[in-house]
Amino acid sequence: MSQGIVIIPTYNEIENIESIVRAVFALSTPFHVLIVDDNSPDGTAQKVVELQREFPERLHLENRAKKSGLGTAYVHGFKWALQNNFDYIFEMDADFSHNPKDLERLHEACVNGADMAIGSRYVTGVNVVNWPLNRVLMSYFASVYVDFIMGMKIHDATAGFVCYKRNVLETINLDKIKFIGYAFQIEMKYRTFVNKLKIVEVPIIFTDRTKGQSKMSNAIIKEAIFGVITLRLKKIFNTL
Numbered sequence: 001m002s003q004g005i006v007i008i009p010t011y012n013e014i015e016n017i018e019s020i021v022r023a024v025f026a027l028s029t030p031f032h033v034l035i036v037d038d039n040s041p042d043g044t045a046q047k048v049v050e051l052q053r054e055f056p057e058r059l060h061l062e063n064r065a066k067k068s069g070l071g072t073a074y075v076h077g078f079k080w081a082l083q084n085n086f087d088y089i090f091e092m093d094a095d096f097s098h099n100p101k102d103l104e105r106l107h108e109a110c111v112n113g114a115d116m117a118i119g120s121r122y123v124t125g126v127n128v129v130n131w132p133l134n135r136v137l138m139s140y141f142a143s144v145y146v147d148f149i150m151g152m153k154i155h156d157a158t159a160g161f162v163c164y165k166r167n168v169l170e171t172i173n174l175d176k177i178k179f180i181g182y183a184f185q186i187e188m189k190y191r192t193f194v195n196k197l198k199i200v201e202v203p204i205i206f207t208d209r210t211k212g213q214s215k216m217s218n219a220i221i222k223e224a225i226f227g228v229i230t231l232r233l234k235k236i237f238n239t240l
């Protein structure tokens with residue numbers, strides 16, 4: 001049987017970790033979960049170790065020494081998932097912005113022919129709950145900007161709720177991925193697009209986190225703005 005694994009990067013998610021893990025394991029599809037924790041000072045990883053006693057087969061933990069960004073945490077998780085022979089590999093946040101129930105809809109899209117299924121906020125209008133207007137606008141226009149520079153027609157280019165079929169991650173040189181924030185999400189989609197793989201957007205409702213701290217920063221926004229141009233130039237000069 002083909003197996004799916006949900007990768008959840010964490011930094012100081014003690015208020016969310018137990019409920020998010022339980023929410024995934026409550027689904028009828030028996031997904032595995034891989035937590036990639038960056039030595040969170042609040043004890044997130046210790047909580048995962050505790051939960052592993054209850055879910056010894058399906059809950060996995062990778063510890064990294066220090067906070068190194070969401071992008072590299074995912075790259076670490078992707079390599080782990082490929083090595084451990086998973087067929088469907090998911091990205092999901094720990095903070096319940098992504099509804100774990102939607103994992104099954106993303107999975108279904110990939111089982112039915114998509115190589116990459118994106119949980120998208122902007123396919124049918126704007127499906128974002130409780131975000132300040134400036135964040136909604138920035139996030140919405142990020143995709144317009146991505147289309148303008150890269151010619152990639154994806155409604156939600158910075159989405160971080162994704163299902164990949166393993167072939168997508170096998171065809172991307174993961175060692176080249178260095179971005180840490182939204183630029184990472186755009187880069188993964190761009191490389192999938194450039195490789196002419198099938199990308200499908202599945203409409204989801206995104207809700208702002210209610211517990212724990214956001215790790216968004218101006219540096220992440222800057223990285224995205226210049227990152228898109230860098231990726232486009234690399235493609236033009238054949239060094240992507």
Ligand SMILES: Nc1nc2c(ncn2[C@@H]2O[C@H](COP(=O)(O)OP(=O)(O)OP(=O)(O)O)[C@@H](O)[C@H]2O)c(=O)[nH]1
Nearest residue numbers: 009010011036038068069070073093094214215216
């Ligand atoms: N391992 C690891 N995880 C991280 C790092 N930065 C963020 N994360 C995790 O990545 C996920 C998304 O981070 P958020 O802070 O929610 O970022 P965001 O969703 O863009 O921002 P908000 O909407 O404000 O919550 C969460 O599960 C975080 O715990 C990091 O440096 N290392």
Ligand SMILES: [Mg+2]
Nearest residue numbers: 093095097209
């Ligand atoms: Mg979040």
